[in-house]
Amino acid sequence: MIIYFSSTGNSQFVAEQIAAATNDKVISVRQAVANGEKNFTLAENENFGMVMPTYFGGFPSIVKEFFEQIKINVEGENHYSYFVATCGGGAGNFPTIAEKTLQNFSLKLDAEFVIFMVDNWTPFFDLTDKKYLQEAESKVEPALKEIIEKISRQEKIQIPASISDEEAEKRYAMYENLRYTKNFTVNENCVGCGKCARQCPLKVIEIQNKKPVWTQEKCALCLGCLHVCPKNAINFNNQTEGRGQYHNPRIKKII
Numbered sequence: 001m002i003i004y005f006s007s008t009g010n011s012q013f014v015a016e017q018i019a020a021a022t023n024d025k026v027i028s029v030r031q032a033v034a035n036g037e038k039n040f041t042l043a044e045n046e047n048f049g050m051v052m053p054t055y056f057g058g059f060p061s062i063v064k065e066f067f068e069q070i071k072i073n074v075e076g077e078n079h080y081s082y083f084v085a086t087c088g089g090g091a092g093n094f095p096t097i098a099e100k101t102l103q104n105f106s107l108k109l110d111a112e113f114v115i116f117m118v119d120n121w122t123p124f125f126d127l128t129d130k131k132y133l134q135e136a137e138s139k140v141e142p143a144l145k146e147i148i149e150k151i152s153r154q155e156k157i158q159i160p161a162s163i164s165d166e167e168a169e170k171r172y173a174m175y176e177n178l179r180y181t182k183n184f185t186v187n188e189n190c191v192g193c194g195k196c197a198r199q200c201p202l203k204v205i206e207i208q209n210k211k212p213v214w215t216q217e218k219c220a221l222c223l224g225c226l227h228v229c230p231k232n233a234i235n236f237n238n239q240t241e242g243r244g245q246y247h248n249p250r251i252k253k254i255i
Contacts, residue, residue: 001042002049005029005063007201007222009248010117011086012255014144015051018084021148022047028255029066030201038069044076048107049151050098051084055221056175057092057168059101062201062220072105080154082111084147088119088136093161093168111157113147115140120223120246123237127244137249179221181214183237190233196225199254224254 002024004015012028019026024047027040042048052063059067083098085091091114099109118136119125127133150157163171181204192210197203204216205225212225212234226234227245235241247254 001025001027001040001046002051003027003029004051005053005060005066005201006251006254007053007199007220007224008118008120008227008246009251009254010120011051011053011084013248013250014084014086014115014117015049017144018049018051018148018151022152024049029063031255032070033062033066033201034203039071039073041073042075042079042105042107045078047151048072048079048081048102049084050082050101051086052094054085054087054090054092054094056171057090057094057163058097058172058175059094060220060222061175061179061218062222067101067104072107074106079107080110080151081107082113082151083109084113084115086115086117088117088121088125090162091159092163092171093165095159095161096165096168111150111155112159113150113157114159115143115147118246118248120227122223122226122243122245123239125243127246128242129244133246175221178237179218181217181219184214184225185235185238186212187233187235187241189231190229191231193230195228195230196234199224199228228254 002015002019004011006012015026085094095112102109194207196212197205202220204219205212206215
């Protein structure tokens with residue numbers, strides 16, 4: 001079983017590639033949330049993997065809430081459990097968070113991995129920079145191949161957190177503050193196609209009078225709406241206009 005969350009395809013690509021090599025099934029957090037799925041069974045001898053992007057050094061809110069609400073029926077004791085963090089800048093405090101998450105399901109974290117990919121956080125990363133995109137993309141497959149080999153051998157690997165617990169709390173507080181949907185604006189290029197509403201994993205966007213309207217106070221801040229807009233009409237916090245969009249070229253549809 002591999003549980004993943006993806007907004008622009010990076011974590012989905014990693015999860016699907018690992019699953020293809022290990023014959024494990026994949027579970028999309030966004031799909032499970034949409035379908036109201038909350039009960040899962042981990043069969044005896046089955047691997048348990050998590051593949052997630054890191055948001056401000058921690059879990060995206062949708063992932064955090066998902067793991068707080070679900071139940072996993074763990075059969076037997078022979079399980080190899082691992083976490084793969086996909087990120088562009090740094091993985092933050094993910095080893096601590098992943099370990100605590102697994103403890104809630106009576107599972108022990110055996111291995112931790114980090115894979116650096118194109119970062120979709122356009123307030124910091126300029127995705128019109130072709131050199132950056134090419135360099136980031138070129139490193140993915142060799143790194144993923146190594147990770148898959150280690151998972152296949154069920155290697156036990158521990159990676160220290162790159163930030164302290166105190167710093168992690170500060171960063172996550174920043175994330176919570178930025179999650180307010182009032183930070184999103186839409187310019188005159190919008191054609192009301194509705195792709196942003198369909199992309200939103202929490203379904204907080206509605207098309208009203210041919211324009212997107214954020215109907216809840218907060219969202220997951222995945223920026224999926226921004227990256228999927230065909231007219232690049234969505235701006236976040238007045239920081240993303242003209243800084244490009246991203247969709248993992250190996251993924252046809254985000255699930």
